Amino acid sequence: MSLLTIIYACMFYAATALMVGGLAYKIAGYARTPAPLKIPTTPAPTTTSGVALRMAREVVLFESLFKANKWIWIFGWVFHGALLLVLLRHLRYFIEPVPGLIAAIQPFGLYAGFAMIAGLAGLWARRFLVERIKYISTPSDHLMLALLIAIGASGLMMKFVSHTDIVAVKAFILGVMLFDWQPLPADAPLLVHLFLVATLMAIFPLSKLLHAPGLFFSPSRNQADNSREQRHVAPWAANLEK
Ligand code: HEM
Numbered sequence: 300m301s302l303l304t305i306i307y308a309c310m311f312y313a314a315t316a317l318m319v320g321g322l323a324y325k326i327a328g329y330a331r332t333p334a335p336l337k338i339p340t341t342p343a344p345t346t347t348s349g350v351a352l353r354m355a356r357e358v359v360l361f362e363s364l365f366k367a368n369k370w371i372w373i374f375g376w377v378f379h380g381a382l383l384l385v386l387l388r389h390l391r392y393f394i395e396p397v398p399g400l401i402a403a404i405q406p407f408g409l410y411a412g413f414a415m416i417a418g419l420a421g422l423w424a425r426r427f428l429v430e431r432i433k434y435i436s437t438p439s440d441h442l443m444l445a446l447l448i449a450i451g452a453s454g455l456m457m458k459f460v461s462h463t464d465i466v467a468v469k470a471f472i473l474g475v476m477l478f479d480w481q482p483l484p485a486d487a488p489l490l491v492h493l494f495l496v497a498t499l500m501a502i503f504p505l506s507k508l509l510h511a512p513g514l515f516f517s518p519s520r521n522q523a524d525n526s527r528e529q530r531h532v533a534p535w536a537a538n539l540e541k
Pocket residue numbers: 382385388389392408409410411412413415447450451452453454455456457458462463465468472492493496
């Protein structure tokens with residue numbers, strides 16, 4: 300067993316622990332945070348099923364972003380849609396045997412890699428070109444975009460420039476998951492790709508990427524506009540009334 304394999308296997312255990320533990324901690328915090336006021340962004344649905352539909356449109360179509368800014372919407376939506384395809388394509392490294400659906404989307408997932416980078420490039424360009432956005436952009440805004448682009452670029456490099464042994468990569472990943480370590484190929488683009496992915500996993504719970512779970516806890520989106528039918532009392536306020 301090479302030292303490289305041991306380092307990368309341990310790196311993935313650490314990254315997974317930080318991601319799962321960090322996300323659980325953050326989500327528990329969101330779930331405990333009181334929503335004292337009824338503040339759905341209107342026009343808002345008046346029923347719970349309406350709210351579910353609104354959330355679904357938000358998750359799938361990025362509806363509020365569409366209403367707010369068409370440029371950010373197109374780049375953001377292209378990036379996220381492509382990321383979904385890329386991740387679905389990657390499932391082949393984690394599942395044996397590979398399900399028919401995952402096998403079928405392989406070519407789409409591959410070219411989605413380019414779309415992912417194009418979307419990210421558009422989102423990054425606006426942080427330089429739009430003065431108002433440039434002014435409010437922090438180093439972490441830039442770094443997260445750079446990290447995602449570097450992950451995509453190193454991935455595409457393996458496909459189009461310098462191949463790696465993907466059968467061995469799969470054996471390594473399954474080995475990490477099943478605690479039966481297998482050698483990791485020592486190819487530079489692969490090592491860079493995996494190091495950046497582990498970095499992304501580790502910092503995910505501390506980063507702005509938390510907007511993914513955070514969306515579901517947003518009172519302006521997840522509340523029904525039913526304050527006339529039903530009195531809204533936050534749990535802590537209910538205790539005060541007793
Ligand atoms: C442990 C997790 C991961 C492993 C083992 C992995 C491994 C790989 C490998 C071996 C390739 C080359 C595919 C080929 O030659 O056919 C690749 C490509 C790629 N990876 Fe990853 N990757 C991981 C996570 C990610 C993540 C989280 C992202 C995006 C944020 C990503 C984005 C890409 C892209 C865009 C490509 C090029 C297009 C493609 O082949 O799908 N990877 N990855």
